[in-house]
Amino acid sequence: MKIGQYAFDEFVDKVREFHGSAAPGVIAGGVMVDIAREHLPQGKLYDVVCESAKCLPDAVQLLTPCTLGNGWLKVCETSRYALAFFDKYTGEGVRVFLDASALGPWPALRAWFLKEKAKAEQDQAEIVEEIKKAGRSIYGIEHVRVKRDFLASRTRRHRPVSLCPSCGEAYMADLGQRCPACMGTGPYETG
Amino acid sequence: MKIGQYAFDEFVDKVREFHGSAAPGVIAGGVMVDIAREHLPQGKLYDVVCESAKCLPDAVQLLTPCTLGNGWLKVCETSRYALAFFDKYTGEGVRVFLDASALGPWPALRAWFLKEKAKAEQDQAEIVEEIKKAGRSIYGIEHVRVKRDFLASRTRRHRPVSLCPSCGEAYMADLGQRCPACMGTGPYETG
Numbered sequence: 001m002k003i004g005q006y007a008f009d010e011f012v013d014k015v016r017e018f019h020g021s022a023a024p025g026v027i028a029g030g031v032m033v034d035i036a037r038e039h040l041p042q043g044k045l046y047d048v049v050c051e052s053a054k055c056l057p058d059a060v061q062l063l064t065p066c067t068l069g070n071g072w073l074k075v076c077e078t079s080r081y082a083l084a085f086f087d088k089y090t091g092e093g094v095r096v097f098l099d100a101s102a103l104g105p106w107p108a109l110r111a112w113f114l115k116e117k118a119k120a121e122q123d124q125a126e127i128v129e130e131i132k133k134a135g136r137s138i139y140g141i142e143h144v145r146v147k148r149d150f151l152a153s154r155t156r157r158h159r160p161v162s163l164c165p166s167c168g169e170a171y172m173a174d175l176g177q178r179c180p181a182c183m184g185t186g187p188y189e190t191g
Numbered sequence: 192m193k194i195g196q197y198a199f200d201e202f203v204d205k206v207r208e209f210h211g212s213a214a215p216g217v218i219a220g221g222v223m224v225d226i227a228r229e230h231l232p233q234g235k236l237y238d239v240v241c242e243s244a245k246c247l248p249d250a251v252q253l254l255t256p257c258t259l260g261n262g263w264l265k266v267c268e269t270s271r272y273a274l275a276f277f278d279k280y281t282g283e284g285v286r287v288f289l290d291a292s293a294l295g296p297w298p299a300l301r302a303w304f305l306k307e308k309a310k311a312e313q314d315q316a317e318i319v320e321e322i323k324k325a326g327r328s329i330y331g332i333e334h335v336r337v338k339r340d341f342l343a344s345r346t347r348r349h350r351p352v353s354l355c356p357s358c359g360e361a362y363m364a365d366l367g368q369r370c371p372a373c374m375g376t377g378p379y380e381t382g
Contacts, residue, residue, distance in 0.1 A: 020261050020263075023260075053262070056260065057259040061258070067248075067249050068249065068252075068259050069250070074244075075259070078362065078376070079362045079366055080362050080372060098361075099360075100361045113352075115350075144380075147378055147380055160306065161305050169291065170291045175270055179270065180268070180269040181269040187240045187267035187337050188286070188338065189282070189338055
């Protein structure tokens with residue numbers, strides 16, 4: 001079984017290097033990336049949306065030109081273990097998800113996915129082995145159309161920059177009279 | 192000038208490979224990562240928050256063990272060009288930002304940062320050259336404490352999984368009786 005251009009075990013090494021551990025979520029995510037790509041028309045420019053920030057984005061970033069920083073990968077948090085590859089102009093695309101109902105034959109994988117066991121009681125190597133053996137049998141595929149907010153016409157539009165009158169830093173002027181941090185929604189405690 | 196373990200031009204190549212182009216935002220972001228790390232106590236485990244999803248996360252993912260998928264990198268969108276490295280238990284950390292008021296001597300960099308010119312009229316190589324020549328003179332540093340929501344005690348807590356009664360997929364049960372997608376906040380058009 002290959003994942004992208006890699007042999008399965010070679011991909012596991014790549015995941016370890018980038019993600020810091022051979023996380024089952026990134027490895028299964030690699031299979032999902034392959035499935036999604038095979039179901040897309042060839043030669044189209046696609047963007048990707050992950051429905052969780054956990055694990056899945058790293059599979060996409062390892063295997064495709066899409067990264068968070070270049071804007072071709074986005075996260076829309078539903079907490080479902082799913083991703084979609086879609087035409088960046090029309091929004092038409094393919095969604096791939098890990099199908100909980102297909103996990104019966106794979107007890108370690110099931111216990112991991114449904115968090116039936118505490119992390120300390122799980123055997124990561126066993127879960128990864130089950131992902132390998134399960135091949136493509138545990139994923140579902142469906143056609144989707146993403147919302148307009150995710151299309152290139154919205155995400156690549158020109159947005160003017162202003163200097164925030166409170167902090168003096170540059171920010172996107174369409175967000176308000178002051179930057180979001182100075183309006184209280186930044187990541188820091190004030191004072 | 193080095194960025195991380197790389198010579199400047201070598202880092203530019205790494206950026207091109209991962210990000211798809213030698214984007215000034217990722218290259219300046221690399222300098223910011225270096226500055227932040229130098230101002231942190233040695234040997235601490237840190238997490239990172241980027242204040243924009245554009246460019247900056249790719250610098251962090253190229254130069255540190257922190258990725259979006261492993262949860263050590265988060266985005267809190269203020270649209271400011273800034274990042275913070277912080278102690279994942281206490282939230283104490285260092286914020287580095289590109290200081291618009293220091294860009295006077297760097298016209299190409301300034302025009303890029305403040306979007307004073309259309310993208311087609313900008314010379315990417317010239318901007319990158321100015322980033323290189325400006326060295327560390329164009330960044331500001333400040334001490335910050337991130338909000339509790341970003342601390343490990345919140346982001347690594349155990350969250351039970353349920354199967355959504357509408358779509359049948361696994362999701363984080365604390366998000367509601369049905370998954371966010373079935374409650375309308377997913378990335379897809381319905382129908």
